[in-house]
Amino acid sequence: MAEQYKIGEFLIDLSRNQITQDTKPQIIPPKALAVLTYLAKHQGKVISQDELLDNVWKGTVVSPNTLQRSIAQLRKALGDDGKEQTYIKTHAKQGYSLEQNVHWLTKEEQAIQFQKQDPADTLLGHVNKIGQCDDYEESINKPLLKNTYVLSLFTFLILVVISVYYFTAQPSKPFSIGQIRALTATDGKELASIYSPDGKYIIFHRYSEEECINDIWAKNLETQQEYKLSKNMDIYGQHRFSKDGKKIIVIRTVDCGEPVTQKKCYQLMSLDFEKALNAPQEMDLILECKNSEIRRPYWLNNGNIALMQKHTERWQLVSFESNEKHSKVLHSGFVYHYDYSPEQDLLAVTSIKEDSQYYIDIIKPNGELISSHPIHLPPEITGHRFIRPNFSPIENTLIFSTGRQLFSMTFDGEIQNISIPVDKPFSSPMFHPDGDRGLVIKGVYDTDIISVDLNDGSSSVISRSNTAENNAVYQPNGSYIAFESARSGEAQVWVTNHSITTQLSQLPTDSYVTGMKWSSDGKNILMSANSTLFNISLDKVQTPIKTSLPILALLHWDDNKNSALVFAQFNGVKKLAQVNLSSGVVQKLTDKRVNWATKTDTGAIVLTDHMGRFWVSSAIEYQSITALNMQGGDNKRFFIRDNKIYGINNLNQVWCYDIQTKDFETITTLTKNTENITDIKNNKLLVTKRQVANKEVVELLLVK
Template sequence: MAEQYSIGGFFIDLSRNQITQNNQSQIIAPKALAVLTYLAENQGKVVSHDALLENVWQGTVVSPNTLQRSIAQLRKALGDDGKVQVYIKTHAKQGYSLECDVRWHDNIESPPLNAAQENIVDTPTMSETNALAMSEDNTQSKAQHHSHDKDQSKSATTTDNAKPSKLTVMPLFTLFGIIILAYIGYQYLMPQPPSKLSFGELRLLTTTDNKEFASIYSPDGQYVVFHRYSAVFCRNNIWAKNTKTQQETQLTKDFDSYGSHSFSTDGNQLVFIQTGGCSKPEPDNQCYKLMSLDFHKALQAPQSAKVLVECKNSEIKFPKWLNNDDIALFQKLSNRWKLTRYSVSANKTTDIYEIDEGNLIYYDYSPEDELLAVISSHKDGQYYIEILKPDGRLISSNRIEYPKEIAKFKRIYPNFSPLKEQLIFSTGRQLFTLSFDGQVTNISLPLDQSMGQPQFHPDGKRMLVIKGHYDSDIVSLPLSQLTSSPLVSSQPNTAQIENAQIVQSSAQTQSLTSSDYSVIERSTYGEDSAKLQPNGELIAYQSDRSGEEQLWITDGKSSQQLTDFPMDTYIYGMDWAADGQSLLVNANDVLIQVSLDSTQTIFPLEYPVFQLFQWDSKNNRAVVLIRIQEVLTFAELNLTHLETRTINDKDINWALKSENGQLVYADKMGRFWRPGPVEDQRIEALDGQEAEKQRFVINDNVIYGINKQNQLWSYGLNEDKFDILADLPSNVDYLTDIDNSQLLMSIRVSARKDVAELTIKQ
């Protein structure tokens, strides 16, 4: 079989695992290329799923999802549209076909022209154009000379061409020099394309059953420091791994809620944020502490961190040690972020940078260049990159030019790279560089899973990433399985609530196991957010089984993919229309109405939607969290007139309206609220019933939720009645929907986050 062939404007080289167009090459996974090659060998024919799996994955048992991910990767590489399907066409329940003509190239030793040159064979390069111009000048001069000779003597029969005189040759050399100088000047003045990164081997550095994340190198590159999260304690510890001996060491003594961390330039100290645990915390605010840890002592034995700053009325994050005893960090006051500098020796904080109309999103620090790169959103709604000195002097400010591969409202979190004046960031399965002047360039890298938080080694020859995999299923719990045992009613006091939680081990509380519910949707990837169709038998849910997060529906027997969103799409909320014929989905911060025939209507809202909670299709209103100048705002949207009504400025985790129109929401402190005659009233009966990731559902004016003890509870809004219904298995993540017969939940099958290292090709 030939190892090189062309389809359309693309040149495929199997020996290099490359697809090339217009001199731009992409590295593609070998199995994906094998799928493309088998389709090419059967060009124009429908190839079944089984035939592809049998021929590409010979002797290996894989799921159809593996094939779907390969098709998705090929379509991206070919610039194909899942709907139009120019190259690879999907035949429902049959298979796939390659619709383009195939040209095979047998001579590997002498490869054909690249795809661009095949399409335009006679297109010369810039230097070839100059040479061609000179050749044409000489040819024209010779033709004129011979014409003159013929006119002078038609009977001349000599074959010797007339030689040009010195007067003819000199202007030609002059013209040649002018063209060369002009070309050199053009090349010098034109902006040069940025240098590109090329990656080689990917290897895992952590492989435990826990989640590892927030990885950084020590300044000498000898250690990788990361967080290790325990699902048992719902907290994390900080660990270090020696890159030479592979030995792992626990650095912090106790599990806690630790944030991102940074090394002092000498490598002796670690600094990080701890959430909670403050003395006399403010009732309406979480507490944040800036902590430091002696790294070398912690390598000998786990240490307790030292408190540098305690913040009870403001939020802090992203600490980074500067080239002195100062620590840069983000601080939020009144929903506005600013970049500040804390002096350890003086115990004093000063402002570095903030913007009046807009907000700061992220920043990174380069010790080598002593520069800060800040990502911000301005009053025009666009994202910018600002380059600063640590004292706050602004070097440059440029709008970030998003390419088509990145969604309009996508936030990015770039870090400095070894390339001059360029940073690097991930959007999930894609890596990009960002220049100081705001230009974004895609790095060709075939990723089958999302990777985040890229951080370079001090030598610039390798890079840390977080590689994750999440597998969850959708299950149905019949309400007949629940035996309601009212434990608390009529606005209980604190003692009653505490007693209610103690009863969980008694006979009054039913313990449910996996045998009590049935699995509705299962794959080796994440299924979530299942919603029951009003007046129908369908269930809508989101899944990334095809390689990207998409909207799916099932009738319990078979599933159908409704959407074909692009790579690195994230879905944050969806809800059915009252007639059950369409859904409203929040994809990449944009609200889209998707009908059952897959047609879509996009609502051109002014602001990005962070979270969609609920859709009232009869009045065409949606309860949402939106970003106004990067400040999260709890609001109700009128989608008919594209108007926004702010509900309040609290930090909201989840919100729904009941059947009688009562709004219920949970704030970031886990407290539940509903509107009162003058101001919102806290539902005190639900104090202590919040979960780590608070979601709740409402049916027949009754709220259902799960608390930290994995207890399923209910609260009647009309009767003010609170019940503990059952103990749920520990792997239940969310309640997603309920009707009069069943409760839908998302259960966690596996959840991994690993620290991995990518080497850079030299």
């Protein structure tokens, strides 16, 4: 049994993270209990802050504030107001001591406590007594069927009580969702929603599918009236309010006039919110970045603007002082998300550090580190997923979504599942100033797989559902087509031969598939999903392949050499790499910033860089394919068949380039809703087409 001890009238049960008084348990954070246990083991002795930090937070950098929060939690649980200090005493500039006597329970005493606390154990005792027959002769003469029925009934009751106890004895969730209601409901996309500081408005983007641009809107939650805030539609990113609620800052993305290091330039803009409620407004330029990318602006209480800034392939967190046009680095690790709490004046930064471990760092706007803890993802969160936690109304607690699941995370990096899966994925919540509700973006993304006959221009449906169907590839030497679909509720690999459609993979909730390739004989599929490679046979045997680094996407499979071309994560940075599928060793191939890549029939690597340029590997360096300049469409992929490169540009023109003859031709033009082209066989092109791409702003009403 786990360790239990008593301090006065309080029972401390480390197995349940509980402090119990008069049969009333309180759930206590594990770190706080670890502090109490360390003090209990040294009862009456003054323990310094450094000693407590070193022993309770081994290998983790935290500030004394973290320890002080744990002490405050313990005093509250023990009914110690901190002034009289009956239990935990503070010794100025020395540390803390536990003043009450400690009684460590023996195994026998723990067993008694277990029976007292466990209703299932109590019932089992009653059942055992009932099962003892007073009259042995009478009992053996009763029909066996009746005895079996009684035993089954009691067994059922035991299981029911155990189940009830199990679910009710778990740590209480910080809140639950009482109601979900839509705040916007159009045929387009509404996204990137936040509350105004006074909580009266929501601000959101309304996206034009036709123009692929958006504008900024506000909605009065009381009157339901909507206001167009931005005068001109453009490519706007995330937006935030100033502390007084009078201005909004937003990132605008534009084409660089003379691109040198990147195709897009990023502008930090300011909008007068009060004026925009009367009429749409032009925006003021605060800052422009032509050689780096910026995102996620936050107006800090000190008047500076926090930004994520990307140099090459690594994001860092900076603070920009707009008056003096000066910036300061607040966090130089690989930052992939952060959130800011104006009420606490703290930043919560999620990052990957040199040990490839995910961390949650709490810092002040001046860059001072308050605490730093590794994040240990629970089994429900698959793969090396980038989680994006935001501040919540619960003290020292962040909230994030992985799609159809909602989780809480403490400042110590401890994660708890706080909701059951919902029908459609939604984003991490942004909370109302009152803390009683939150905004999420919920949407439907429906794509179908179409076959286009390049001989006569006719088309036919290969796979259609009301969810996403993607990445179809023909089976070598066979009639199957493999594709990715979420039609069963989760992203899975499927195969179809036009008459029979079968699910091959078995992936858990909130999974993500990032590539699939057939073996040369068409008998197996190599799949990348949840940062892992899997080999799947047509009889549904799914075998994971261990690799030395997380796999972000599968690009090419050479089953003869037992190797694969992949994107792998090197300390948080995506790099083009090759995997030895026998040893699992991942080897980086280039430091280039690569958007997409694959291999030719002869083993040469063809790739596109972040500028959309095509390159092919040679003996000592990559050579530019100048004939394909301007053909690399934004976020468009390409593939190679029979030493010919097939791609699609921003004009939706499908083109073909012969690597050997260097001949280039435009084959056909597809409709605007074309997402990608993925394979070709017998002059029949597999195309992913978007049917529906709706997003709406939804409000979660919370029950605390």
